[in-house]
Amino acid sequence: MAKAVVKVPTPLRPFADGQAEVAIEGSTVGGLVHELTEAHPGLKRHLYGPDGRLRNFVTLYLNDEDVRYLQRDATPVKDGDVVSIVPAIAGGSPWDAPVSPRGSRRAPAPAHPGAAPFGPEDLRRYSRHLLLPEVGVAGQKKLRNAKVLLVGAGGLGAPAALYLTAAGVGEIGLVDFDAVDLSNLQRQVLYTSRDVGRPKLEVAQERLESLNPGVHIVPYEERLTSENALEILRPYDIIVDGTDNFPTRYLVNDASVLLGKPNVYGSIYRFEGQVSVFDARHGPCYRCLYPEPPPPDLVPSCAEAGVLGVLPGLIGTMQATETVKLILGRGEPLVGRLVLFDALAMRFRELKLRKNPRCVLCSPSATQKGLIDYSAFCGVPAAGDAAASGDAIPEIEPEALARALASDDPPLVVDVREPEEWAISHLVSARLIPRGELPERVDELTRAKEVVLYCRSGTRSGQATRMLLDLGFSNVRSLKGGINAWAERVDPSLPRY
Secondary structure (H helix, E strand, C coil), X not given: CEEEEEECCHHHHHXXXXXXXXXXXXXXXXXXXXXXXXXXXXXXHXXXXXXXXXXXXXXXXXXXXXXXXXXXXXXXXXXXXXXXXXXCCCXXXXXXXXXXXXXXXXXXXCCCCCXXXXXXXXXXXXXXXXXXXXXXXXXXXXXXXXXXEEECCCCCHHHHHHHHHHHCCCEEEEECCCECCHHHHHCCCCCCHHHCCCEHXXXXXXXXHHHCCCCXXXXXXXXXXXXXXXXXXXXXXXXXXXXXXXHHHHHHHHHHHHHCCCEEEEEEEECEEEEEEECCCCCCCHHHHCCCCCCCCCXXXXXXXXXXXXXXXXXXXXXXXXXXXXXXXCCCCCXXXXXXXECCCCEEEEEECCCCCCCCCCCCCCCCXXXXXXXXXXXXXXXXXXXXXXXXXXXXXXXXXXXXXXXXXXXXXXXXXXXXXXXXXXXXXXEECCHHHHHHCHHHXXXXXXXXXXXXXXXXXXXXXXXXXXXXXXXXXXXXXXXXXXXXXXXXXXXCC
């Protein structure tokens, strides 16, 4: 039996007693992971499906090699080996966030600068680039003639946009439909307190054009969809993925592959980040790494799980670096390589990515020839779908819950958030049962005549309500809008976050 270490990523550490790595003895990769789940049963549903097979959104690495291209679970291990669990992460806000009431807004394309010479002000502005042999005047012209599209102007898109604008990329497209929220300012460095409530793209365009008037900013104030993605991406040379949800992430990947464009990928979760360059012409695409997305209830968003404010600055800047390298044709881009960053350990690790010879999108035998319904693919119902199908989650309005709690027979109220969120605010009458612990603690609910679950905004409590309904509970509802709606409409003394 070999003595090896299994590295547990941040999203799964709560199910492994908070451990970042676990020393285990075993003879194969599969044996090590099995021992891990035996010691920490809560990990099992996150790693394995009902059929007992490893989920498609989880990849196992032995040292820096993907075990799918070795001997899979039967890959032997030796003393000192490291097995890494690498799940798909997204973070950010939900897929069904409201679209800005301003609607679609696109700026006209400017006249192409062509081979026009740099003026004195340009030479001063870019002087530190011009001094680099790897850039020089020729490289700066490449930057000026380049067109880059950033999908998302949030945590990742904000720093990437700032540095690409400062670098002199000639045209930068920005896709986003959100407004600036106070909670954005902890990490989204394009915006200030004065901007709260304004459309992000309106603020971003002003800030970026002020930083470098020579860069043309093209705002696309609309949701990226299967209907408009190819049209929006087509004019650009490079796509930067700053998305915050899985439906858009797969959409960006698929559209980039179909158009033959490099996709500079970044994702964040709590204290960890991932960066790569997916270019199906020269290496793998995102689907080669993760053929399928995780179910919506298994990977919480940044709004639910939190994120270290400086982390997207680092990951977004790395994406900008890779973009500049691609434009210049210099250095070694992260094609076929995945960089993992752990801020708590201040450690970078690099894993090898391989092109999946059976990838449904980018392999010679690809079966997917166009864009698909990404809400359905990721298990995220589009607006109105649940109600139309009769599968809607039963909810209770905050005011109705307040009346029920004041009655002679109040419901049992359960807070499914994490202890850190409970410490921020909670309903006085509530019982804390984090969503991840709910399957093991359902016995605490069986005697209640009525159960009301709540979380921050209603997403997690809705998922927990569905789980209880599937287990046979009948009189269970989710607080519509979560504790934030309660604070807004019932008890303004409670802080919102």
